[in-house]
Amino acid sequence: MTTSSTGIAGEKPVPSGFTVSERTAHLRAEAALFMRDHVLSLVSHDLRGPLNAIHSWAYVLERKLDASDPNSQRAVIGIRNGVDQQVKLLETIVDATRAETKSLALNYASFPLHPLLDETVEEVRSGLARTRGVEVTLDSQLATEQLNGDRERLAAALWLMLTFAVETSAQGTTVVLNTKADTSAWHASLAYDTSSTALQDPALPHVLEAFARKQACEPREAKRIAWVLALCKRVAEAHGGSFEQGEATGGDAAGGNMATLALRIPLSATAAK
Incomplete structure (x- = not known):
């Protein structure tokens, strides 16, 4: 099954008893903690x-x-x-x-993947994308697949991936989240047109810290990820999965650079040794 969405009617309930703004502040603090x-x-x-x-x-x-x-x-x-x-x-x-x-403690439970995607995508749209004029689309090949893992941790990782992609996207561009599951793992990949100007422009609304955004524009040594994405890498590895930040490649005639982020989590995740 393939679906493509550009918006969800009404506000999605925010997990853990947070309002949208409170949850955004909480996730921002979590991202800063893992970056530190x-x-x-x-x-x-x-x-x-x-x-x-x-x-x-x-x-x-x-x-x-x-x-x-x-x-x-x-x-x-x-x-x-x-x-x-x-x-x-x-x-x-x-x-x-x-x-x-x-040593990241995880609360394992089985949960359906598609609601997690819908909630997180709408959270990023409401929290940042709409005010930045960036479209977030979901291209999902999921049906009723379930994953055994820590839902809140994985939601935080996906939120950070999407937020980072929106932060580095210029107005009028689109962040595309592709997601699917094979027999053993869930795959979530982001494609976006990265702009260092959009990432650092103080006149634009931002969620991530200025220091983190500045460091993300610097050349990456030995293919290390941007510091701000540390939560994504740690959560993925704690589930026995992986996280990758792709190198930006030359884009269209307007000078854009296409970049990718990729998350892979085993459907029956177990704590990494």
């Missing part, structure tokens, strides 16, 4: 390599230096102690701070 922890994870990972190298070179220096020279030995000990202090800071502050999202 994602950045801390990158800092922890990227600092350990240089620190390990410094520690190793300290041993090389120690063997080369005069063992009877107290100043040389004091310098080597100072280098080692400095490295140890930095590693301890990473373990006690950086790693401990991100523990909340590092």
Whole structure:
């Protein structure tokens, strides 16, 4: 079954007892929390390599230096102690701070996928897309498929994908959500015409933080995702699935760049090991 929608009559009920504005604020805070922890994870990972190298070179220096020279030995000990202090800071502050999202607790239950899509799409339309003049369409090949997973977490991931796509879309463009299920997994992919100007224009309404939007425009190293999409990646992996941010490619004659986001979740999701 294939459906295409450009609007849903009336307001959809907002899960968890939130009004639309309250839920948007809650989801925005969740996205910021996961982004913070994602950045801390990158800092922890990227600092350990240089620190390990410094520690190793300290041993090389120690063997080369005069063992009877107290100043040389004091310098080597100072280098080692400095490295140890930095590693301890990473373990006690950086790693401990991100523990909340590092081990993500999920509430598993079986639920139908199509209502989740309808609710989330309308939530993004009401919360941002209509005021930005961006159309959000749903192209669904789902029928009555159900998924065993954490509905609220998956709704948050889908909301963030859609919101990010709307944020980076210029007025008059369309964000297309394609979704289907095969024998083992649910697939949700977004295609949108990305514009760094629209993403950062202070005159436009925004949901995501300015810092996150600015970082999302910077070149991506080693195909890392934009920091603001960390929640999507973490929720997908916690369900044993995956999340990918595609590279923008040259678009139409107007100079647009088409970009994609893709979420894959096993229909019978189980906690990732």
